[in-house]
Amino acid sequence: EVQLAQSGAEVKKAGESLKISCKGSGYSFRSYWIGWVRQRPGEGLEWMGIIYPADSDTRYSPSFQGQVTLSADKSISTAYLQWSSLKASDTAMYYCARPDYYDSGTFYVAYWGQGTLVTVSS
């Protein structure tokens, strides 16, 4: 069974750094893209980016390029989302997601993590 287990909720202050994690199990972690989706309170879903663990090929959404860093450690089947300096506007639920992404034009997410709530106070 495919599972994505995310790290727990975080409460931080503006300006602090943060790294949250997502551990994949039940499949070949290195062989599937994995990404992050932001959902601010009361708002919709936003793709932040995806990474291919086998070679760390990363595709950032233009809105998030330079704002966050995606990484993955295939040796422990874990993906990370990192901020160097948080803002209050980063307060959101963050979902890790394993998209099925192929050159044929297929792109969908059948497997989601449970979400990590990040709260940033100013």
Added chain:
Amino acid sequence: QSVLTQPPSVSAATGQKVTISCSGSSSNIGKNYVAWYQQLPGIAPKLLIYDNDKRPSGIPDRFSGSKSGTSATLGITGLQTGDEADYYCGTWDSSLSTGMFGGGTKLTVL
């Protein structure tokens, strides 16, 4: 502001049918497959439709998807109160090289 446009809300009575539209462009829906997700309050989204019109195992055939040109549509028949949720379309944008979602549609079952 989402690149994929959905109506903010739709409503219909129990047992009736509803459709939710998703409008995009030639670089996203026009070129790639569309998926649809259901999100109940406080939990992760759930995949309802992938590759425009395919249902994952366990999704009832009350849910259907279609695509034409740069638009896609989710249909739900035999509405139940449990269908009240937010619905999102999603696809890949080949120009931006990123995944994207529509703004979401809140379904109310009267």
